[in-house]
Amino acid sequence: MLLRHSHTSPFVRKVAVLLHEVGLAGRVTFDTVDGWSEPAPLTADNPLSMVPTLVLDDGGSLYDSPVICDYLDQLHGGKRMIPETGTARWRVLREQALGDGVLDNAVLIFVELNKRPEEKRWDWWLQLKQRAIERALDHLENDAGGLVGRIDLGTISIAVALAYLDLRGAVGQWRTGRPALATWFADFAQRPSMIATAPPG
Ligand SMILES: N[C@@H](CCC(=O)N[C@@H](CS)C(=O)NCC(=O)O)C(=O)O
Incomplete structure (x- = not known):
């Protein structure tokens, strides 16, 4: 492939x-x-x-x-990253949607700040996207206990989204006021899979 x-x-x-x-x-x-x-x-x-x-x-x-x-x-014989049935499946898929949604908003912020000419920047749009990310982060802070110890597509999606916020700085200091999420991410970020896939430089 x-x-x-x-x-x-x-x-x-x-x-x-x-x-x-x-x-x-x-x-x-x-x-x-x-x-x-x-x-x-x-x-x-x-x-x-x-x-x-x-x-x-x-x-x-x-x-x-x-x-x-x-x-x-579906190509491997190990533990499924997407549970096949039950509430665990919908939790993982919803977490993927939330992580991807954070990323969609963060990429739009990146485009607004880096690809659009500065004189055409649209603050209303920027702030709308930033508020969506802030709300998602607050939700994740409240749910952070449910992330601990899990390796699946839900936790992968959230970790990758947080790492991208660090890379691009889309919402500034996202850890401030979110200690549980920050602690969970610090631990997840040490996984060999996260280290092996870090963007260069
Ligand atoms: N929903 C897509 C989003 C992918 C996406 O936004 N990719 C960006 C890079 S981060 C891209 O290829 N942008 C190029 C473009 O929009 O022309 C997915 O989950 O794969």
Whole structure:
């Protein structure tokens, strides 16, 4: 399998952490692309020109990151990263949605601050996105006890989202006032899967 990726994409990192956790990292080769420049090999596999995009051995492709993670989770014989049934399944999928939602908002903030000309910056939009992230973080602080000791797609998604906030500084000091979440993340960030997938530099 070939993963079309970029080094800083947090959605790619979610897939990469899962690959390490389930022991499939050696099955995937990586092709570095810039989705923003719409390269032909990427748009051929994913008309949305987004990473991650997974190219399968039969030439087919899968996107986006939740679909790729679901596919990969069915390729190994170990403990499922997405529980198959019950309340645990819906908790994990909801946590993935929350982590991905934080990332969607953080990426939009990054675009507003780094790609849009400064004179066209829209403060109302920026603050709307920042408030969504702040509310998600407050929710996670209240729920942090339920994250402890778990390795699944829910906790992976949340950890990757928090790491991206550190990388881009989308909402400043997110740890302030959220000690339980900060402590949980400090521990999760030490996992070999997180260390192996850290963005360069
Ligand atoms: N929902 C998608 C989001 C992926 C995404 O936003 N990827 C960004 C990089 S972080 C991208 O490829 N952007 C290029 C573009 O929008 O043209 C997923 O979960 O995979």
